[in-house]
Amino acid sequence: xxxxxxxxxxxxxxxxxxxxxxxxxxxxxxxxxxxxxxxxxxxxxxxxxxxxxxxxxxxxxxxxxxxxxxxxxxxxxxxxxxxxxxxxxxxxxxxxxxxxxxxxxxxxxxxxxxxxxxxxxxxxxxxxxxxxxxxxxxxxxxxxxxxxxxxxxxxxxxxxxxxxxxxxxxxxxxxxxxxxxxxxxxxxxxxxxxxxxxxxxxxxxxxxxxxxxxxxxxxxxxxxxxxxxxxxxxxxxxxxxxxxxxxxxxxxxxxxxxxxxxxxxxxxxxxxxxxxxxxxxxxxx
Numbered sequence: 167x168x169x170x171x172x173x174x175x176x177x178x179x180x181x182x183x184x185x186x187x188x189x190x191x192x193x194x195x196x197x198x199x200x201x202x203x204x205x206x207x208x209x210x211x212x213x214x215x216x217x218x219x220x221x222x223x224x225x226x227x228x229x230x231x232x233x234x235x236x237x238x239x240x241x242x243x244x245x246x247x248x249x250x251x252x253x254x255x256x257x258x259x260x261x262x263x264x265x266x267x268x269x270x271x272x273x274x275x276x277x278x279x280x281x282x283x284x285x286x287x288x289x290x291x292x293x294x295x296x297x298x299x300x301x302x303x304x305x306x307x308x309x310x311x312x313x314x315x316x317x318x319x320x321x322x323x324x325x326x327x328x329x330x331x332x333x334x335x336x337x338x339x340x341x342x343x344x345x346x347x348x349x350x351x352x353x354x355x356x357x358x359x360x361x362x363x364x365x366x367x368x369x370x371x372x373x374x375x376x377x378x379x380x381x382x383x384x385x386x387x388x389x390x391x392x393x394x395x396x397x398x399x400x401x402x403x404x405x406x407x408x409x410x411x412x413x414x415x416x417x418x419x420x421x422x423x424x425x426x427x428x429x430x431x432x433x434x435x436x437x438x439x440x441x442x443x444x445x446x447x448x449x450x451x
Contacts, residue, residue, distance in 0.1 A: 216256010268367025
């Protein structure tokens with residue numbers, strides 16, 4: 167693999183970092199420990215934030231998606247000039263200090279921390295500085311409750327906390343779900359948030375509703391069904407009448423033509439048979 171050398175034409179290519187550059191980036195304040203869990207000697211980086219983290223946290227960053235955190239190995243992967251500049255302008259201490267100032271605990275779960283408006287702003291600002299673009303507007307400061315212990319992870323999240331057993335996880339998620347239901351009831355009323363078809367008075371066995379207004383609706387529905395069937399029957403009779411009228415008109419034309427033919431037939435026996443057949447054909451009209 168090639169090595170990155172500043173000031174050369176090869177700097178625009180995706181190349182592996184030189185050991186000296188790796189040592190330079192690791193020497194930034196806070197970069198000797200994982201930005202998220204503080205484990206020593208991190209080997210992985212988020213280009214998006216210019217930070218370093220451990221192998222375990224790198225997997226969680228990958229789970230966020232490249233649009234939130236673009237993960238690279240500082241020793242095994244190749245790097246572009248732009249990516250290296252993002253690391254040179256970053257640093258773990260810089261990111262952690264910013265999040266602390268914004269009231270976001272650094273020991274929050276990775277999935278929760280990096281999806282806060284503050285982390286999103288930091289990522290977009292970091293990229294804008296490197297690309298020489300306009301700095302985005304900073305979101306309003308919305309501190310997170312620091313009295314909550316995030317050392318094991320986010321207690322309000324869906325992720326398993328450090329050292330949490332399966333039974334403890336289920337119990338915690340049950341409490342969170344019940345609390346969410348209570349908030350919904352307080353906001354939308356005693357029945358919580360209800361949609362169409364959630365009427366508690368519905369009797370699936372009787373195919374009706376206890377509400378009198380629903381009985382009226384049902385009666386109107388039955389009435390409409392009867393009207394529709396009556397109109398349908400009337401339409402069928404009308405169609406038959408119209409068809410019969412057309413047949414009669416056609417037959418009249420046929421009879422007229424037959425009469426003209428009879429006048430032209432001189433043979434008496436032929437005229438007799440033709441007249442009889444014409445009379446029989448008009449019976450069903």
